[in-house]
Amino acid sequence: MSFRMIIDNINYIGAMILFVIGLYTVLTHANLIKKIIGINIMETAIFLFFVSIGYVRGGVAPILGASGTETLFVNPLPAAMILTGIVVAVSITAFSLSIVIKIYDAYGTVDLDEIMKIRSVEADE
Amino acid sequence: MNSLNFPVYILMLLLAFAVIIPLQRKPFGKKFQIAMVSVLGGALFMALLELIKVLTDAPYSYTFGSYEAGIGIEFLVDEFSALMTFVVLLLATLVIIYSIKDLEHEIEPHRMYSYYTLVFLALFAMIGMIFTNDIFNLYVFMEVLSLTSVAIIAIKKKKDTLMASMKYMMMGAIGSVTILMGFALIYMVTGHLNMTLIFQEISQVWELYPRNILLAMGFILTGFGIKAAIFPLHNWLPDAHSSAPTPSSALLSGLVVKAYVFSIAKMMYRVVGKDISVNIGITGYIIVFAVMSMIMGSVFALTQRDMKRRLAYSSVAQIGYIFLGLALATELGFSAALFHVISHAFMKSALFLSAGSIIYLTGKRDVKGLDGIGYEMPITMTVFSIGVLGMIGIPGTSGFMSKWFLGLAVLDAGHPELLLVILLSSFLNALYYLPIVISAFLRERPETPLEMQRDRIPMTMKVSMVLVAAGSLVIGLFPHLVMDIIEQAVPTFINLGMGL
Amino acid sequence: MDDLFVKVTTKMILPFIQMYGLYVILHGHLSPGGGFSGGAIYAASMVLYTLAFGLKKGQQRMPHEVSSKVETGGILLYVLFGFAGIFQGYSFLTNKAAGFPMGEFGAVLSAGFIPIVTFAIGLKVMSTIVTLFHTMLEEES
Numbered sequence: 001m002s003f004r005m006i007i008d009n010i011n012y013i014g015a016m017i018l019f020v021i022g023l024y025t026v027l028t029h030a031n032l033i034k035k036i037i038g039i040n041i042m043e044t045a046i047f048l049f050f051v052s053i054g055y056v057r058g059g060v061a062p063i064l065g066a067s068g069t070e071t072l073f074v075n076p077l078p079a080a081m082i083l084t085g086i087v088v089a090v091s092i093t094a095f096s097l098s099i100v101i102k103i104y105d106a107y108g109t110v111d112l113d114e115i116m117k118i119r120s121v122e123a124d125e
Numbered sequence: 126m127n128s129l130n131f132p133v134y135i136l137m138l139l140l141a142f143a144v145i146i147p148l149q150r151k152p153f154g155k156k157f158q159i160a161m162v163s164v165l166g167g168a169l170f171m172a173l174l175e176l177i178k179v180l181t182d183a184p185y186s187y188t189f190g191s192y193e194a195g196i197g198i199e200f201l202v203d204e205f206s207a208l209m210t211f212v213v214l215l216l217a218t219l220v221i222i223y224s225i226k227d228l229e230h231e232i233e234p235h236r237m238y239s240y241y242t243l244v245f246l247a248l249f250a251m252i253g254m255i256f257t258n259d260i261f262n263l264y265v266f267m268e269v270l271s272l273t274s275v276a277i278i279a280i281k282k283k284k285d286t287l288m289a290s291m292k293y294m295m296m297g298a299i300g301s302v303t304i305l306m307g308f309a310l311i312y313m314v315t316g317h318l319n320m321t322l323i324f325q326e327i328s329q330v331w332e333l334y335p336r337n338i339l340l341a342m343g344f345i346l347t348g349f350g351i352k353a354a355i356f357p358l359h360n361w362l363p364d365a366h367s368s369a370p371t372p373s374s375a376l377l378s379g380l381v382v383k384a385y386v387f388s389i390a391k392m393m394y395r396v397v398g399k400d401i402s403v404n405i406g407i408t409g410y411i412i413v414f415a416v417m418s419m420i421m422g423s424v425f426a427l428t429q430r431d432m433k434r435r436l437a438y439s440s441v442a443q444i445g446y447i448f449l450g451l452a453l454a455t456e457l458g459f460s461a462a463l464f465h466v467i468s469h470a471f472m473k474s475a476l477f478l479s480a481g482s483i484i485y486l487t488g489k490r491d492v493k494g495l496d497g498i499g500y501e502m503p504i505t506m507t508v509f510s511i512g513v514l515g516m517i518g519i520p521g522t523s524g525f526m527s528k529w530f531l532g533l534a535v536l537d538a539g540h541p542e543l544l545l546v547i548l549l550s551s552f553l554n555a556l557y558y559l560p561i562v563i564s565a566f567l568r569e570r571p572e573t574p575l576e577m578q579r580d581r582i583p584m585t586m587k588v589s590m591v592l593v594a595a596g597s598l599v600i601g602l603f604p605h606l607v608m609d610i611i612e613q614a615v616p617t618f619i620n621l622g623m624g625l
Numbered sequence: 626m627d628d629l630f631v632k633v634t635t636k637m638i639l640p641f642i643q644m645y646g647l648y649v650i651l652h653g654h655l656s657p658g659g660g661f662s663g664g665a666i667y668a669a670s671m672v673l674y675t676l677a678f679g680l681k682k683g684q685q686r687m688p689h690e691v692s693s694k695v696e697t698g699g700i701l702l703y704v705l706f707g708f709a710g711i712f713q714g715y716s717f718l719t720n721k722a723a724g725f726p727m728g729e730f731g732a733v734l735s736a737g738f739i740p741i742v743t744f745a746i747g748l749k750v751m752s753t754i755v756t757l758f759h760t761m762l763e764e765e766s
Contacts, residue, residue, distance in 0.1 A: 019306070026299065032291070039298045046305050053313045063656060064730075078312075081261055083661050085305065087750075088268045092298050094757055095272060099279055099291050101764060106284050115288065122284075133717045137704050144700045147693050191715045191722055 011052035018045035030112045032103065036096045043089040047082045054078035131175040132187060132200055132256050135168050135210070136249055143245035146238050153237045158225050161241060165221060169214040176207040180610065184617070186258065194258075194319050201258040201320075205463060205614035208607070209255050209387065212467050213380055216474055216593070217248050223478055223589040224372035226582075227485055231370040232281050240280055244376065247273040251384045258320050260308050260396070263388060267304070271297040271352065274381050278369040289364035296351050296361045304348035310341035311396070320396050331401060338397065339405055345392055346407060353385040355411075355448060356418040359441045363429075366437035371481025374433065378440045378477060379470040386447055386466065390459070393451070394618055403454050411452035416546050418445025423553035431490050432480050435557060436473070439516065442550060443469050449547075450531055453538045459618065460611045461530035467607055468515070468523035471597040476512035478590045479505045482582050492561055499566035502580045504587055506565050508594040513558040515597055518551050523601040530608075628677075635677040642670040650747035654739045655731065660746025667747065668754035680762050689759070692752040699749030706738045706745075 006013065018041060025038030054075035062076035100110060107115050142164045149157060179185075184203035188194060221244065228237060250270035257263050275297065279290035312318065314337045315326035331338060347358075354362045366374050393402050402408055422442030429435045447469070450462025482505045483498065484490055499506040515524030528547060535543045580587060600607055650663030675683030710719030720737040721727060728735030 023299070026295065035295060039295070039302070042299070042302045046302055046309065049306070050309045050312075053309060061657075077318075083659070084261075084265060087661055088265070088301075091272060092268075092294075092301075095275070096291070096294050096298070098761065098764075099287060099294065101761070102279075102282065103287050103291065106282075106287060119285075119288070130711055130717065133711070137708070137717075141701060141704055144697045148697055187716060189716055190718045190720060191710070 011055075012049060015045045015049035015052070018042075018048065032100050032110045032112060033097075036093060036100070039096075040089065040093060043085070043092075047085060050078045050082055050085070129185070129187065131171050131178075132202055132210075132252075135171050135175075135214075136252060138164065138168055138171075139245050139249040139252070143242050143249065146242045146245070149238055153234060162218065162222060165214065165218045169211070169218055172207070172211040172214050175202070176204075176211050176610075179204055179207045180613070195317060195322055198262050199258040199319055200256040202256060203614055203617060204610050205618070206255050208467075208610050208614075209383075210252050212470060213248065213251055213255070215596070216379055216470055217244070217376065219589040219593050220372050220375045220474060220478070223375075223481075223586050224370075226585050227371055227481060230485055236280055240277065243273045243276045243280070244372075247277065247376070247381070251380060254384045254388060259318055260311070260320060260323070261318050263391075264301075264305060264308060267352075267385075267388070268301060270381065270384065271301060274377055277373040277376070278365055281368075281370050283368070285364070286368045289361075289368045293361045293365040296358075300348045300351035302348075303344050303351070307341045307344035307348060310337055310344065314338065314341075320391065323396050324398055327397060327401065338401070342392075342397060342402075342405060342407055346389070346411075349385055349389045349392070350414075353382055353389065354441055354444055355414045356421055356441070356445070357414070359418070359422075362441055363425075363434050363437040366440065367431060367433035371477060371484070374437075374481070375474045375477040378437065379474040382440070382444060383447075383466050383470060386444065386451070390451055390462070390618075394459075399454055408452045408454050411448055412540075412543070415445045415448035415452060416543070418442060418448065419546060419550040420553070423550055423557070427553070427557045430492055432483075432492050432495075432561070433477070433490065435492065436476055436480060439554065439557075440473060442554070443473070443516075446527070446531060446547070446550075449543065450534060453534055453540075455534060455538050456615050457530070457534035457537050460608065460615050461527065461534045463611045463615070464530055464604070464608060465527035468527045468597065468600055471593060471600065472512045472515040472522075472524055475508050475590065475593045475597055476516075478586075478593060479509040479512065482580075482586055482590065483509075485586070486580075486582055493564075495561060496564050496568040499562075500569075501578055502582070503578075504580050504591065505582070506562070508590045509565075510562050511594045511597060513562055515601065516558055517555045521598070521601055523597050523604070526601055526604040631677050635673055639670050639674060642673070643667060646670065646747075646751075650744060651733060651740065653743035653747075654736045655733070660743045661750055663743075664747040664750025665754065668751045668758075671751070671755045672758050675758065675762070680759070684759060687752075687755050687759070689756070692756045695748055695752040696756070699745045699752070702745040703742055706741055709738070 022038045022040075022042030022045060025041060026035050029035060029038070054077065056072060056074050059072045059074040062073040062079075103115070104110055107118055109115060109118075142161075151157075179202060184201070186194065187200040187202060188197040189199075190197045221241075228240065232240060247270055250266045250273065253266040254263060254270065257266065275290050275294045278286060278293065311323060311327075314330055314334045315323050317323050317326060327338065351358045366378050369377065393399075393407065419442050422438050422440075422445060426435050426438035426442070429438060443465070447462045447465050450458045450465060452458075483495070483502065486502065487498070489495065511522065515522035518525045518528040528551065532544055532547060535541070535547065646663050646667030646669075648663075649658035649666060650660060653659035653663065671683070671687055674686060707718045709725075710717055710723040713719070713723045715722050720739070725737035727737055734740065
């Protein structure tokens with residue numbers, strides 16, 4: 001675990017740390033909106049991981065004919081996959097937020113502990 | 126019309142109809158219902174033609190854009206995909222015919238169009254997941270399926286439905302992200318996205334990067350386990366499947382969960398390969414979790430009083446059976462698992478549809494309050510009893526045949542102690558299903574007379590329920606219809622390494 | 626929001642945002658971007674208009690009937706151009722072999738049906754984001 005190895009792979013280590021931070025946020029915070037933000041952080045970590053896989057040392061941007069006659073391009077396939085992934089993340093966020101709006105209308109709070117208390121009171125009746 | 130293109134025709138027909146639905150102006154009427162059922166019937170007919178074609182000719186692969194396999198997206202049309210598509214469309218047609226009358230009690234009228242849009246998009250995503258041979262295409266279809274399946278639960282705006290759908294959404298999102306991490310690790314090592322090309326690469330690259338592939342399989346198994354409800358990760362399933370409207374419960378329990386199980390089978394056997402899966406020890410872990418699913422799912426079901434929650438916990442146990450068959454890594458085990466996928470789809474749909482009819486007519490969900498209902502609704506309780514007999518494993522129903530095949534597979538793989546687990550789980554199934562049937566037919570309540578009446582539920586609901594139960598009986602009495610197709614498909618699936 | 630400053634600035638800057646969004650969509654096959662990003666930029670201009678001028682005026686600019694028809698039209702256009710390959714006897718979504726003109730390298734009208742499909746996706750993404758935003762605001766009021 002030399003210092004050089006950490007600096008070389010800083011992208012992957014950063015992606016993993018972000019993933020764990022996002023998972024911790026989803027699991028421990030009680031506010032529903034913080035859980036949605038936690039899922040967003042996890043997805044951002046995945047996108048960082050995916051894009052840094054495609055990097056080729058010494059390559060240029062993968063646009064044909066933009067910079068003369070270079071032959072070493074960065075891999076464009078992970079970037080195309082991440083575009084689709086970002087759209088998926090946006091739709092998950094939008095849908096979860098609309099469910100949270102309906103929960104707020106029904107229960108009056110977005111805090112999970114209070115919602116559980118209200119539900120246990122209702123279940124006892 | 127070249128029948129090679131039928132997979133694309135089915136998918137595009139469902140997608141085009143799904144986006145035309147929101148443009149309707151008039152209220153939900155008969156013309157739209159007839160149009161919807163005829164579109165589904167057309168798709169079902171094409172799936173049947175596709176199945177006959179694949180059985181008589183050989184399986185083939187279909188690439189989008191006429192590119193070759195590594196560059197374009199590929200659909201691998203083999204016998205089991207065609208059979209699964211046919212079963213999915215058949216059950217979906219029957220459930221949608223049932224839902225035309227049933228949904229009036231459950232959701233508001235101006236949401237009916239949105240409901241059917243979501244159901245058609247979910248069917249589109251399921252059939253896409255079954256056919257595809259490309260891991261990123263699998264991820265995209267999986268995301269569409271997970272979003273629409275949460276939406277068909279949340280469309281019923283009661284309080285417990287909202288919390289259940291929020292829980293399902295959160296756990297589904299964590300599962301999807303974990304799966305994408307696994308796919309990123311596989312892409313990092315092999316550089317391909319096509320499943321057959323990845324298989325060829327992994328068999329060469331396995332010595333160089335063992336930890337990478339192990340980590341990737343761990344992530345993928347956890348992610349798919351969350352979505353397919355293996356034992357420790359099954360918490361979302363009882364809430365989600367019990368508080369949903371009845372047609373959604375039938376579709377979710379019977380079809381959606383199976384699509385994820387089929388994807389795990391593809392990942393374990395077509396991408397990584399049987400030898401590496403057994404070497405890493407994944408199959409051992411899945412056997413442990415499957416055994417725990419089978420026992421704990423039934424134990425939890427014993428304590429539930431709400432009928433639909435009992436059925437949902439029973440789903441957890443039955444999915445344990447399917448995972449046990451998958452994890453044995455033999456041809457017999459795999460065939461037994463695939464047979465149980467199809468037979469459980471029919472049985473669980475019959476159970477959910479008849480439970481939904483009871484709730485439609487009487488409004489009762491409690492198990493203890495169903496005395497004498499067999500005389501009020503004889504057809505419904507007959508369908509329910511056929512489903513119950515199948516779940517326990519009485520000969521003549523499809524459930525018996527799947528337990529028989531699974532028992533043979535377990536003995537063949539050399540694990541006789543698992544046979545005891547299967548029998549124990551069947552015994553627990555009997556313990557919580559039979560009291561419902563007995564109290565419905567043999568006890569009486571003071572206010573209802575003990576004479577047979579005709580069911581006062583609409584004709585569409587009756588016809589579809591009876592057809593689903595009849596399908597289960599047909600598979601039980603003539604299992605070779607399905608088993609021949611499966612046995613034709615299995616050798617290419619499992620032994621992909623040898624003979625290539 | 627009833628601020629005069631915001632209203633005047635929005636009126637001045639809106640055409641440039643829309644032009645940039647259209648540029649990203651139409652040059653999807655030549656430079657980075659394409660349907661998703663261009664559609665999102667175009668939708669950002671409509672969201673800005675709604676934020677500055679209020680929900681009623683925003684819904685007059687992009688009424689619900691128009692956006693739902695645009696959504697449907699986007700997907701049906703995509704499926705229709707995919708079927709053009711099947712009619713010629715090849716697979717779905719075939720580009721060069723189905724006879725779409727390739728054009729010359731670097732021009733806007735080149736590369737077969739890719740500009741048309743990118744345009745359809747851009748339309749769909751734009752109408753979806755605007756519909757989502759208007760629906761969420763309607764629920765609140």
